[in-house]
Amino acid sequence: MQATTQLLHSIPVDAQTGAIAVPIYQTSTFVQEAPGVNKGFDYSRTNNPTRQELEKIIAQLEKGTVAAAFSSGLAAIDAVIKLLESGDEILAVNDIYGGAFRLFEKVYKKFGITVTYVDMSDLTAVHRAISLKTKLIWLETPTNPTLKVADIRAIADIAERYKLLFAVDNTFASPVYQQPLTLGADIVVHSATKFIGGHSDVIAGLIIAKDPEIGKQIKFYQNACGAVLGPFDSFLLIRGLETLHLRVQQHTRSATQVAQFLQKHAAVEEVFYPGFGGVVSFRLKQDSESAASIFVQSTQLFHLAESLGGVKSLISHPVSMTHKSIDPEKRKAAGITDGLIRLSVGLEDAADLVNDLEDAFQQITQNKKASGLLKKEAGLVSI
Numbered sequence: 001m002q003a004t005t006q007l008l009h010s011i012p013v014d015a016q017t018g019a020i021a022v023p024i025y026q027t028s029t030f031v032q033e034a035p036g037v038n039k040g041f042d043y044s045r046t047n048n049p050t051r052q053e054l055e056k057i058i059a060q061l062e063k064g065t066v067a068a069a070f071s072s073g074l075a076a077i078d079a080v081i082k083l084l085e086s087g088d089e090i091l092a093v094n095d096i097y098g099g100a101f102r103l104f105e106k107v108y109k110k111f112g113i114t115v116t117y118v119d120m121s122d123l124t125a126v127h128r129a130i131s132l133k134t135k136l137i138w139l140e141t142p143t144n145p146t147l148k149v150a151d152i153r154a155i156a157d158i159a160e161r162y163k164l165l166f167a168v169d170n171t172f173a174s175p176v177y178q179q180p181l182t183l184g185a186d187i188v189v190h191s192a193t194k195f196i197g198g199h200s201d202v203i204a205g206l207i208i209a210k211d212p213e214i215g216k217q218i219k220f221y222q223n224a225c226g227a228v229l230g231p232f233d234s235f236l237l238i239r240g241l242e243t244l245h246l247r248v249q250q251h252t253r254s255a256t257q258v259a260q261f262l263q264k265h266a267a268v269e270e271v272f273y274p275g276f277g278g279v280v281s282f283r284l285k286q287d288s289e290s291a292a293s294i295f296v297q298s299t300q301l302f303h304l305a306e307s308l309g310g311v312k313s314l315i316s317h318p319v320s321m322t323h324k325s326i327d328p329e330k331r332k333a334a335g336i337t338d339g340l341i342r343l344s345v346g347l348e349d350a351a352d353l354v355n356d357l358e359d360a361f362q363q364i365t366q367n368k369k370a371s372g373l374l375k376k377e378a379g380l381v382s383i
């Protein structure tokens, strides 16, 4: 059976009523017949029927045994780090999601957990960076915003050899393109805010574990720390999952057309696109913050906003938005220069999106001409 069919039919028909959509159990508590005697649910932080359905569906889709849904992608990352102890070290991908970097550096450092950052597309560097204290490898692939790809299976082999936990943030690829647990990872994390939710209307995170014992620990932290996903938001993710394959395939088709257009454009220096997914980044020939700033304010269909993976196209300028807090030297070393622009290609018609970008290119060219004229005029005045 194809993955799409399997996914759609892993969403159950409600046994009690025949409802074809998963009911939203908007309740905090459950009535008990006697103390401790209940129908499998006692309190919605611990377990809720709508959230439980979502967790079952995503566990199947990512080929894991246990899943847990959280109130944000960062809350999910946070729960994984809670598996560690003071004195442990994380080996993390160097162009890591900014929020994960902040969590590691500003929260977990003070609890004695240290992090080493390494380019995970370089396996020798990964080997070399492992110390006696290393407990967890943290990978994102493709990375943000330069979409660098790492070999999950090769890193899983390294993790196995040194008996390390291996977690993959699978937000950018989505389970449609990659299922890290089948390639040797122990844990998958999603910011379901992005492709899984898919409509820019929910903040949510997911963890999927391969081993039931690790899954049990994650579930413990989900309940003990309490950053759970509510019933309505769980419903929204289930609804998003129903069209995940369809949406992601279309995102890819349109993003490919956009990437091809950019590749040929005279005003573009470099295009970053791994060949799948809805995110495309590119560097302007005019590698300046002013040109990029004019560009991102000139599009009509691409809305200027952070985030990605939704039905509507978004445009962002990493240097002044998502990656602002990163040290400029480090930023540059990671290829995030002033003229870098990131697109989340949505589900509008691809030709319309290309036209919208072409109009924005016209704006920066006109502006360049105008500023050239101004300089000439200023020169005349000074003479």
Ligand SMILES: *Cc1c(COP(=O)(O)O)cnc(C)c1O
Pocket: 072, 073, 074, 075, 097, 099, 140, 144, 169, 171, 172, 190, 191, 192, 193, 194, 203, 204, 205
């Ligand atoms: C957005 C994002 C996160 C954080 O998720 P939130 O739902 O915003 O908390 C984590 N990892 C990646 C790769 C992301 O893009």
